[in-house]
Amino acid sequence: MIGGGAAGLEASSALASLGFRVVLVEKEDETGGHIKNWHALFPNRRPGTEVLQALRSKLSKEVELFSGKTVTEIKQVQGRFEVGSADGWKAEADAVLLTTGFSLFNASKKEEYGYGIYDNVITSADLESAFSAGKITMKNGEQPKRIGFVHCVGSRDEKAGNIYCSKVCCVTAVKQAIEVKQFLPECEVFCFYMDMRMFGRHYEELYKEAQEKYYIQFIRGRLSESTEDHTGKIILKVEDTLLGKPLKIGVDMLVLMVGMESPDITRKLGSELGLLNDSDRFLVSADQHISANVSEIPGLFFAGTCTGPKNIADTLADARSAALAIAGYFENNSNRS
Amino acid sequence: MKHEGKKLVWQEYQKEIADDHFFYARSCIRQTFFPGSEKVFTKILKDELGKDVYDSEHHTSCTGIGYHADAVPFETTMTVVARQFALMTEAGYENYAASCITSFGLYTEILETWHHFPEVEAKAREFLFKATGREFKIPKNLAHASDIIYKFRHEIAEKAKYRLVDKNTGKPLRVVEHIGCHYSKMFPHKGVGGAEYPYVLTGMIEAWGGEVIDYPERRHCCGFGFRQYIVQANRGYSIACSKKKFDSMEPYEPDMIITNCPGCPMFLDRWQYALSEMEGKTYGKNGNGIPVFTYEEVAGLVLGYDPWEIGLQVHQVPAEPLLDKIGIEYDPGSKFKGPNGEDLGHPEAPSYLKFYKE
Numbered sequence: 001m002i003g004g005g006a007a008g009l010e011a012s013s014a015l016a017s018l019g020f021r022v023v024l025v026e027k028e029d030e031t032g033g034h035i036k037n038w039h040a041l042f043p044n045r046r047p048g049t050e051v052l053q054a055l056r057s058k059l060s061k062e063v064e065l066f067s068g069k070t071v072t073e074i075k076q077v078q079g080r081f082e083v084g085s086a087d088g089w090k091a092e093a094d095a096v097l098l099t100t101g102f103s104l105f106n107a108s109k110k111e112e113y114g115y116g117i118y119d120n121v122i123t124s125a126d127l128e129s130a131f132s133a134g135k136i137t138m139k140n141g142e143q144p145k146r147i148g149f150v151h152c153v154g155s156r157d158e159k160a161g162n163i164y165c166s167k168v169c170c171v172t173a174v175k176q177a178i179e180v181k182q183f184l185p186e187c188e189v190f191c192f193y194m195d196m197r198m199f200g201r202h203y204e205e206l207y208k209e210a211q212e213k214y215y216i217q218f219i220r221g222r223l224s225e226s227t228e229d230h231t232g233k234i235i236l237k238v239e240d241t242l243l244g245k246p247l248k249i250g251v252d253m254l255v256l257m258v259g260m261e262s263p264d265i266t267r268k269l270g271s272e273l274g275l276l277n278d279s280d281r282f283l284v285s286a287d288q289h290i291s292a293n294v295s296e297i298p299g300l301f302f303a304g305t306c307t308g309p310k311n312i313a314d315t316l317a318d319a320r321s322a323a324l325a326i327a328g329y330f331e332n333n334s335n336r337s
Numbered sequence: 338m339k340h341e342g343k344k345l346v347w348q349e350y351q352k353e354i355a356d357d358h359f360f361y362a363r364s365c366i367r368q369t370f371f372p373g374s375e376k377v378f379t380k381i382l383k384d385e386l387g388k389d390v391y392d393s394e395h396h397t398s399c400t401g402i403g404y405h406a407d408a409v410p411f412e413t414t415m416t417v418v419a420r421q422f423a424l425m426t427e428a429g430y431e432n433y434a435a436s437c438i439t440s441f442g443l444y445t446e447i448l449e450t451w452h453h454f455p456e457v458e459a460k461a462r463e464f465l466f467k468a469t470g471r472e473f474k475i476p477k478n479l480a481h482a483s484d485i486i487y488k489f490r491h492e493i494a495e496k497a498k499y500r501l502v503d504k505n506t507g508k509p510l511r512v513v514e515h516i517g518c519h520y521s522k523m524f525p526h527k528g529v530g531g532a533e534y535p536y537v538l539t540g541m542i543e544a545w546g547g548e549v550i551d552y553p554e555r556r557h558c559c560g561f562g563f564r565q566y567i568v569q570a571n572r573g574y575s576i577a578c579s580k581k582k583f584d585s586m587e588p589y590e591p592d593m594i595i596t597n598c599p600g601c602p603m604f605l606d607r608w609q610y611a612l613s614e615m616e617g618k619t620y621g622k623n624g625n626g627i628p629v630f631t632y633e634e635v636a637g638l639v640l641g642y643d644p645w646e647i648g649l650q651v652h653q654v655p656a657e658p659l660l661d662k663i664g665i666e667y668d669p670g671s672k673f674k675g676p677n678g679e680d681l682g683h684p685e686a687p688s689y690l691k692f693y694k695e
Contacts, residue, residue, distance in 0.1 A: 108345070111533040117342035225533075227553040228338055230588045235553040 001025065001097050002071050002083065002269070005033020006055060006312055007304025007319040008099035013058035014323035015097075020330075022063045023091050025083070027070040027265070031056060033101050039131035041312060042168075042175040043202040051312065066091075074269050081299065095299045095326050098269065098283065099319070102260035102305040105154025105162070112225040113150065113256055120144070120234055120253045121226060123153075124169070127176055127255050136183055136253075140232065144187055144252035147180055148236055149173045150223045151193040155259030164280045166259030167309040170196055171203045173257045174210045181214040189216045190249070192223050192238050200311060221247065226254055260309040273297060282308045293322035301326055338551060343534050350521075350531035354488045355432035355478040358389045360425040364437035365398040367631075370603045373648025375436055377637040378482055385496055385640065386489055391428050396421050401439035401519075405563045415461040416468065418447050423471035431477035434485055438598035441481040442519025445527050448479065479527075481520060483597035483632050487529055487537045490544040498641030501547030503592075504664035509548035510592040513627070514538035515559060515582075515605065517598025538595050541632055545639050554585035560608055561600030579608040583620045583627070590622075593659050594629040605629045610653040613689040624691040626654035638665060645671050657693045669693065 001008050001015075004026030012024045030036060032055075038048035059065070069085040074096065076082075084090045107115035107123050114121045119139035122130075130136045138144055151173055155166040170193065177189045196218065198204040210216040221239040229235050233250040240247045262281040270277060275295060276284040283306050286294040293301050303322035304315045359382070363375055382388040400417050403409035425433055435441040451458035465471055486493070494500075501510040516535045521528025530536025533556070539549045558565075560579035565571045582605070586594075596602040606629040613619050613626070620627050629652065630638075637647040638660075644667045649656045660667055672694065673683040686692035 108342070111346055111531065115342075116345065117339055117534070119338060225556060227555065228551065229553045229585075 001099055002074075003033070003099035003101055003304070003306075004028075004031035004065070004067065005099060005101045005304065006035055006051075006315045007101065007306075007322075008033075008097075009055040009059065010316045010319035011097055011099060011303050011323045012063045013055075013060065014320050015326060016060045016062040018323065018327050020062075020327070023093065024059075024063055024065045025069050025071055025085070025089075025091070026065070026067045029068045031065065031067065034104075035312065037125060037128060037132075039128045040175065040179065042171045043200065043206045045175060045179065055316075071265070071269065074272055076273070076297065076299075079299070095301065095329060097301045097303055097322055097326060098266065098295075098306050099302075099304050100263060100266040100269070100306045102309065103263035105160070105166075105258040105261050107153055107256045107258050109160060110153055110157075110256070113153065113223065113254070114226045114228070114234070115256055118226065118228040118234055118254075119232060121256065122253065123256045123258045124172055124176060125258065127180075131176075131179060131183070136180065138232070138252055142252075143184055146188040146190070146251045147177075147253045147255060148234070148249070148251040149177055149189070149191040149255045149257060151191065151257050152222070153256040153258050154261070156194060162259060162261065162280065164309070165197060167197065167199065168311050169257040169259055171198060171200065171206065171311075173255075174198075174203075174207050174216075176255065177216045178206070178210050178214050181216065189214070190251070191216060191218045192221055192236075193218060194220070194222055200313075219247070260305060262306070266306050273300065275300075280308070282306065291325070293318065293325040299329065301329075346534050347530045347536045350526060350529065350536070352480075352484065352527060352529055353478060354480045354484045354529075355434075356488075357432075358391075358430060359432050359434040359480075359485065360391050360393065360428060360430035360476075361434050361482070362393075362396050362399070362421055362436060362440060364440065364599045365402075366603075367436060367599045370599060371631050371634065371648055372651060373637070373646065374631040374633040377633040377642065377647050378436070378486070380642075381489075381493065381633070381636055381640065382485070386492060390434075391425075391430055393424050393428065396424055399435075399437070399440040399443050401437065401443045402563055402567070404443065405439065406567050412460070412464065414443065415447055415450075415457070416464040418444060419461045419465040419473055420469060420471060422476060423465060423469070423473035425476065426473045427471070431474070433476035433479050434482055435479070436482050436599075438481060438517030439519045439600075441479070442517075442523055444476075444479055445524050448475065449524065451475070481528075481537075481597065483520075483537050483541075484529060486632055486636055487540050490541045493636055493640065494544045494546075497545065497639040499639050499663050499665055501542065501545045501593075501635075501639065501663065503662050505662075509546055510659075510662070511550050511589060512542045512547040513550050513552065513555075513586050513589075513591045513594040514542060515555075515594060515596045515598075515601050517596070517601055518558060518562075520597060538597055538632060541635070542595065545635070550586065550589045550591055552586045552589055554582045557582055557585075559596070559598070559601040560604040561598075566600075566604070575604065576608050576611060579604055580612055583609065583612070586627070587620050591627050592662060593635075594627055595632055595635055596629065597632050602629045602631050606653045610687055610690055613687060617689050619690055621654075621658065624689065625658045626690055628652065628654050628656045628659045630656070638663070641665075643667065645674075653690075655691065655693045 525532040565575040609626040
């Protein structure tokens with residue numbers, strides 16, 4: 001199992017419960033992937049740690065965990081996989097499940113938004129850290145009176161090289177906007193969106209609650225640029241495409257809803273194995289409907305966001321599905337060791 | 338604001354700029370708008386830096402204004418540009434240096450078009466040959482003249498007599514830099530520093546002692562925008578654009594504006610006068626405006642050239658407050674005198690904008 005995030009944890013415990021010996025390798029010192037950096041989860045705003053603890057607690061002693069190991073090589077020798085990390089760690093396996101997840105879009109690539117340049121331009125991930133720390137403050141230590149959220153940063157954006165939708169950013173923005181209002185009831189919150197893609201159960205209700213209970217302003221229009229004025233305020237230029245008018249608005253803080261990208265490690269391991277990357281750089285399944293967890297290489301499987309953006313519930317379902325696919329593979333081949 | 342963040346962006350946008358042997362193509366409007374600038378460019382390159390610059394009397398307009406105003410078809414424009422390249426080839430040069438931003442953008446657009454559509458290049462070659470019997474080579478290096486001054490900014494700084502520093506306080510002057518839209522907004526990788534945080538003028542300002550102001554409307558058009566100004570009915574948009582920029586930069590109390598486009602200094606300079614007449618408003622202190630310069634004029638000033646020899650007397654917003662702040666020596670009485678000391682007369686004083694005649 002390469003990657004100890006949501007998919008890796010869930011698939012490990014599922015496979016262990018089916019009687020397999022599982023080796024889980026994680027690049028960071030702790031398992032949990034992005035969830036451990038997320039203060040609360042949509043749609044019910046439960047703490048991320050709750051889900052993380054549940055996933056970790058299911059890991060039995062049949063799962064051998066190696067953390068702090070970045071897998072740098074993988075190859076297939078006589079039907080078995082040999083996996084190794086930069087520091088010399090090695091393992092062999094009859095099957096490999098890639099659960100390498102996603103990386104967050106580097107917001108500084110959208111130069112015109114000023115991330116890394118203007119003091120009070122942050123990402124959705126930075127805001128989660130602020131929630132965890134229990135304070136939302138500007139660079140000067142003051143509380144913001146007006147915050148803007150920009151949807152689709154690095155998603156559905158040909159210029160950024162990502163034409164796909166990252167799926168979770170819309171509802172994350174709604175969730176974070178509500179949390180901001182709960183932290184700072186006097187703060188005005190504006191969300192600048194292309195479409196509101198409320199695809200999951202209870203997402204639409206959350207969106208409605210954001211408008212009716214928290215008076216969050218949703219403006220349909222893509223941010224054209226942000227700049228900083230002499231007082232440190234972030235000046236936004238955006239078009240309100242429902243009114244058909246350009247809009248200029250000053251905010252104290254700007255939150256960029258960064259999307260998901262296929263991480264470098266996935267592409268590196270994929271190319272070592274001769275796997276195909278899709279035009280969106282995520283991995284290609286043998287069949288996206290019928291065999292989404294199966295690769296073109298016998299014994300190699302996928303789960304979670306290495307095959308495209310997913311929310312946590314879909315990732316966990318995908319991980320359990322992958323566990324069943326692996327069990328079926330061994331049953332058919334009868335070469336389980 | 339994090340300066341380091343900008344540096345990271347700048348590193349992404351470096352371009353190759355030739356070192357010597359330039360075929361110089363002048364602008365069709367700059368010698369009327371700011372008559373000393375192109376002369377200063379050739380003087381600095383030849384006399385100060387010892388470079389070889391070929392100044393052809395045979396080249397024409399690139400048709401850029403007509404092209405962007407939809408008056409000249411692209412095929413015609415490409416043929417005219419092909420002729421300019423043929424003049425360069427015939428003169429034995431490979432490095433093309435454009436004085437005008439729109440020309441630079443247009444040459445870039447055409448070279449990119451030819452790169453991706455070789456059949457279009459073949460057609461342009463055919464048109465040129467049929468019309469003139471000329472042939473050409475693609476320039477080995479294409480640079481805007483401001484790229485070249487940028488490249489040699491440190492050499493100019495070493496020879497400088499003055500720096501962009503307040504002589505009384507020793508503090509850097511606060512400078513607004515304004516880049517022509519066609520410099521890098523169409524092809525960010527063809528401009529030094531890219532499109533969002535261009536470095537070409539910032540590099541000069543920093544090398545010569547000044548400090549750049551990053552104000553909210555920094556990226557906004559100067560107001561020239563061909564359709565805004567050339568279509569007379571749209572001129573309200575033109576002055577509104579300029580006003581938006583002045584209102585945005587005013588709180589930073591800029592000492593000067595530096596530009597690298599033919600149109601930008603024209604409109605940022607002349608509209609300050611028009612706005613003062615319309616609204617009684619001036620954007621500098623004590624009835625002064627914010628003086629506007631081309632980068633060649635600023636290079637000339639720091640090198641100690643006489644302000645009236647480089648054409649500063651034709652600016653609508655007087656340059657004197659800035660000259661005094663830096664401590665540049667000049668003769669107020671020579672402002673409206675010709676090269677032989679003859680009196681050229683002087684313009685009527687504006688109603689609000691402070692006027693310096695002697």
